[in-house]
Amino acid sequence: MSKKPEQTQPVSVIRDGATLGVIGAGVMGQTLLRGLLSGNLIAHDRVWAGDKNQSTCEAASEALGIAVESDFQARVPGADLILLCVKPNDAPVVLAALRNAGLRRETLLISILAGVGTDRLESLLGTENPVVRAMPNTPAVVGEGMTVICRGRYASKADLQRAQAIFEAVGRCEQVDEIHFNAVTALSGSGPGYQFLIMEALADAGVRVGLPRKLALTLVAQTALGSARMVLATGRHPAALRDDVTTPAGCTIAGLLMLEDGRIRSVLARAVEEATKTSAHLGVGPTKISETSGQRSGD
Numbered sequence: 001m002s003k004k005p006e007q008t009q010p011v012s013v014i015r016d017g018a019t020l021g022v023i024g025a026g027v028m029g030q031t032l033l034r035g036l037l038s039g040n041l042i043a044h045d046r047v048w049a050g051d052k053n054q055s056t057c058e059a060a061s062e063a064l065g066i067a068v069e070s071d072f073q074a075r076v077p078g079a080d081l082i083l084l085c086v087k088p089n090d091a092p093v094v095l096a097a098l099r100n101a102g103l104r105r106e107t108l109l110i111s112i113l114a115g116v117g118t119d120r121l122e123s124l125l126g127t128e129n130p131v132v133r134a135m136p137n138t139p140a141v142v143g144e145g146m147t148v149i150c151r152g153r154y155a156s157k158a159d160l161q162r163a164q165a166i167f168e169a170v171g172r173c174e175q176v177d178e179i180h181f182n183a184v185t186a187l188s189g190s191g192p193g194y195q196f197l198i199m200e201a202l203a204d205a206g207v208r209v210g211l212p213r214k215l216a217l218t219l220v221a222q223t224a225l226g227s228a229r230m231v232l233a234t235g236r237h238p239a240a241l242r243d244d245v246t247t248p249a250g251c252t253i254a255g256l257l258m259l260e261d262g263r264i265r266s267v268l269a270r271a272v273e274e275a276t277k278t279s280a281h282l283g284v285g286p287t288k289i290s291e292t293s294g295q296r297s298g299d
């Protein structure tokens with residue numbers, strides 16, 4: 001079972017005298033910065049961010065207490081680690097800008113861009129910089145994110161450890177083979193969306209049987225949180241935990257059988273299957289997707 005890792009030895013994410021830059025100070029960029037700063041992984045004066053939107057720069061600088069600029073090129077050569085947090089389609093422009101700004105060959109580039117593989121990042125960059133690809137999710141905002149990482153051809157195990165330390169500042173982080181990234185994007189990247197829909201539906205169900213909406217939502221959200229914690233803390237299979245709460249002739253088995261009648265397992269499996277196919281063509285524009293493999297045609 002995967003437990004939230006406890007760091008025995010703090011990993012230094014940048015070398016002495018260097019800086020860490022974040023390109024794209026939107027939702028995820030600011031979330032990661034907040035985690036790094038509040039977790040004391042890095043000092044405020046060693047971090048900067050760049051964003052093309054002036055109002056985003058001002059708001060992020062105010063919120064985080066660091067330099068956030070649209071004209072960040074001069075800072076690039078001093079950076080030992082750059083976190084790429086723009087939208088997938090902005091990757092070519094941003095990577096060319098980093099290279100032209102004098103990105104040092106040793107600087108680690110960590111990308112959270114959905115659907116953009118390490119090979120594509122490396123070829124857009126056109127250098128031999130170490131690259132780590134990551135797929136975080138939005139619960140990182142509350143320090144409960146789930147991130148998966150893998151390394152490109154020039155990145156070392158130490159680079160992966162630096163990336164792991166960054167994402168553990170906002171939740172859990174697992175290292176996996178890049179072949180799994182489309183599936184991971186569909187399961188944990190998009191997962192909060194599924195969970196929110198399920199919680200909304202259960203809260204509606206509570207209203208249907210007479211509960212005030214606010215109370216119904218609190219009951220549902222805390223029940224989801226507690227159940228998730230039980231799975232992670234005990235390491236027991238969810239089916240075993242479910243058996244424990246399923247009293248013979250009781251109401252849980254009555255509700256569970258209705259869920260099975262509604263084919264909940266296959267609906268969830270098909271949703272993740274469809275999202276995996278979609279993930280395979282994110283960041284590369286409209287592309288024909290194979291009916292069976294979920295891979296881009298021509299891959």
Ligand SMILES: NC(=O)c1ccc[n+]([C@@H]2O[C@H](COP(=O)([O-])OP(=O)(O)OC[C@H]3O[C@@H](n4cnc5c(N)ncnc54)[C@H](OP(=O)(O)O)[C@@H]3O)[C@@H](O)[C@H]2O)c1
Binds near residue numbers: 023052085113
């Ligand atoms: N949100 C999630 O749940 C999630 C989960 C996993 C991974 N991701 C990945 O995280 C990335 C960022 O997502 P987000 O939700 O944080 O997006 P976002 O809020 O739109 O942030 C991206 C920021 O980058 C700026 N930007 C665009 N082009 C730029 C350039 N050339 N130079 C500097 N800044 C530039 C954007 O400015 P403008 O607004 O002016 O364009 C925007 O402020 C995406 O690639 C996504 O795939 C997101």
